[in-house]
Amino acid sequence: MNTVLSRANSLFAFSLSVMAALTFGCFITTAFKDRSVPVDISVSRVMLKNVDDFTGPRERSDLGFVTFDISAHLQPIFDWNVKQLFLYLSAEYSTKSNALNQVVLWDKIVLRGESTKLSLRDMKSKYFFFDDGNGLRANKNITLTLSWNVVPNAGILPLVTGSGHKSIPFPDSYETTKSY
Amino acid sequence: MLSIFSKIPTHMDYKGQKLAEQIFQGIILVSAIVGFIYGLIIEQFGWTVYIVLTGFAVSCLLTLPSWPMYRRHPLTWQPVKPEPSGESREKTQENTKRPKKYK
Numbered sequence: 225m226n227t228v229l230s231r232a233n234s235l236f237a238f239s240l241s242v243m244a245a246l247t248f249g250c251f252i253t254t255a256f257k258d259r260s261v262p263v264d265i266s267v268s269r270v271m272l273k274n275v276d277d278f279t280g281p282r283e284r285s286d287l288g289f290v291t292f293d294i295s296a297h298l299q300p301i302f303d304w305n306v307k308q309l310f311l312y313l314s315a316e317y318s319t320k321s322n323a324l325n326q327v328v329l330w331d332k333i334v335l336r337g338e339s340t341k342l343s344l345r346d347m348k349s350k351y352f353f354f355d356d357g358n359g360l361r362a363n364k365n366i367t368l369t370l371s372w373n374v375v376p377n378a379g380i381l382p383l384v385t386g387s388g389h390k391s392i393p394f395p396d397s398y399e400t401t402k403s404y
Numbered sequence: 405m406l407s408i409f410s411k412i413p414t415h416m417d418y419k420g421q422k423l424a425e426q427i428f429q430g431i432i433l434v435s436a437i438v439g440f441i442y443g444l445i446i447e448q449f450g451w452t453v454y455i456v457l458t459g460f461a462v463s464c465l466l467t468l469p470s471w472p473m474y475r476r477h478p479l480t481w482q483p484v485k486p487e488p489s490g491e492s493r494e495k496t497q498e499n500t501k502r503p504k505k506y507k
Contacts, residue, residue: 225421228414228468235428235467239460242436246456249440250449304447377449 251379254305263296263370263386265313268346272361274398277354286360288353288394290315290329291346294370296386298340301374309334310373311342313349317366319359327353329368364393413470420474428463435459 225231269291277285294313301309312331318324329349334340353360360366369389374382416424439455 225425226415228470231424231428231468232464234425235432235460235463238429239432239456242432243453243456246436246440246452250443250452253444302447304443304449 247378250305250377254303254376255379257303259301259372259374259382259384260387261296261298261300263294263388265368265370265388265390266293267291267368267390267392268293270392270394271399272395272397274358274361277356283357286355286358286398288315288355288360288366290349290353290368290392292330292344292349292368292390293346294342294344296342296370298334298342301372301384302336302340305376305378306374307336307377308375310375311370312372313368313370315353315366315368317359317363319355319357319363321357321359325355325359327351327355329353360394361398362394362396365391366394367391413475416470416474417477417479419477420470424467424474428467431463431466432456432459435462 225234267290269289271289273287273289274284275287277283277287292313298309310331310333313329315327315329316324329351330347331350332342334342367389368391369385371383371385374384376382435455435458436452439452439459442455443449443452
């Protein structure tokens with residue numbers, strides 16, 4: 225504390241410690257918060273095709289097309305320890321070969337300060353809904369759920385599943401049109 | 405030119421150092437508490453950081469330069485004495501005339 229540099233050093237070190245404590249406080253005030261909100265998912269159209277999956281097995285695989293609506297109010301999730309949300313819609317189903325299949329159909333990033341009211345109509349999936357075989361045809365229980373990663377300023381990265389999911393049956397026959 | 409800079413005092417006395425440390429710790433702690441509460445209310449952690457940085461800047465301004473208020477208790481040194489001739493006399497003088505304890 226005798227010279228300017230030693231004062232600057234202790235001042236900087238003290239400020240840094242205080243900032244670390246504040247960041248920990250920011251984490252601890254939001255660590256035990258429930259970040260699940262109700263989500264309303266509805267499916268307007270389901271189409272099933274049987275096409276060549278060039279990335280997977282050398283056979284024709286089931287390819288599903290789902291047109292869906294999502295509405296949710298995301299405002300309760302946001303607080304001072306949230307930078308952004310990564311929302312993704314996943315389909316879960318079981319087939320003969322796998323007890324649990326999970327396919328991400330669509331995703332969206334909601335930044336802090338953007339509109340938190342999610343109201344999407346007639347959305348088409350972003351990614352291909354391929355099964356690794358023929359497990360989609362006549363599968364009566366394909367569940368769509370919306371989940372999200374909460375990206376924080378400090379602390380853990382929670383993975384939350386929204387309450388409210390939609391189970392849809394897939395058709396028994398393939399569409400034969402080639403216009404995809 | 406350089407003599408102007410070398411005339412700027414950078415040293416504080418002991419009481420001044422203690423005062424400077426108390427001042428910067430107080431300012432930063434108060435700004436941290438205020439910033440935390442403000443950030444919690446408006447739900448923006450960025451504002452907490454800005455307020456703490458403001459406190460940091462203010463305390464830099466207040467305590468880095470050696471302001472006159474940190475130099476108000478200079479150490480009272482013994483006056484320079486002429487070299488005594490006998491060594492035995494010097495020892496007795498040291499024992500009887502102890503320097504005033506600094507408060």
